[in-house]
Amino acid sequence: MKIRLTFGQKIAAGFAAVVLLALISSVVSIRALRSAVAEKDLVISDNAARLVDAQQFQGAMESKVASSRGYFLTGNEDHLARLTEAQTEVDAALRRISSHELSAEGRDTLEAMRRAEVDYANATNDLVARRKAGAPIEDVIATVQANLNPMRLALDRL
Numbered sequence: 001m002k003i004r005l006t007f008g009q010k011i012a013a014g015f016a017a018v019v020l021l022a023l024i025s026s027v028v029s030i031r032a033l034r035s036a037v038a039e040k041d042l043v044i045s046d047n048a049a050r051l052v053d054a055q056q057f058q059g060a061m062e063s064k065v066a067s068s069r070g071y072f073l074t075g076n077e078d079h080l081a082r083l084t085e086a087q088t089e090v091d092a093a094l095r096r097i098s099s100h101e102l103s104a105e106g107r108d109t110l111e112a113m114r115r116a117e118v119d120y121a122n123a124t125n126d127l128v129a130r131r132k133a134g135a136p137i138e139d140v141i142a143t144v145q146a147n148l149n150p151m152r153l154a155l156d157r158l
Contacts (some may be wrong), residue, residue: 046100053096060089061117065152068124072131072140080128090117109158116155123147 064086071079
């Protein structure tokens with residue numbers, strides 16, 4: 001037995017099929033949009049935190065450089081206290097950066113930053129000891145220009 005649909009029933013069935021497809025398409029689109037927005041928000045918040053941590057590292061390094069130069073030029077012990085504070089900030093910033101999920105390249109860059117910062121800190125500590133021992137300011141400045149400035153530039157490039 002063959003079912004015969006009237007013209008009105010055929011129109012209604014076609015309309016129902018279009019509505020059903022529109023609903024399915026809407027549900028899929030809404031889920032995809034929500035997923036994309038959630039991923040975008042995650043990327044933005046994670047990248048923003050990384051940028052903030054990198055900026056804090058750079059600011060702490062600048063403070064460290066300024067404090068060490070202040071001590072080299074004046075011999076004022078207040079600059080050494082600021083140098084110690086800046087070193088603490090540098091270490092904290094490096095810890096925060098390392099707490100992020102990093103790619104292999106990011107881990108390599110972070111390790112290079114750590115090595116360069118340790119080298120810079122060691123060279124600075126040696127110069128501080130020389131300055132405390134009474135080394136002439138001209139010798140200290142020459143060493144800063146010959147050793148510390150290239151180290152700092154290399155660290156800035158990372």
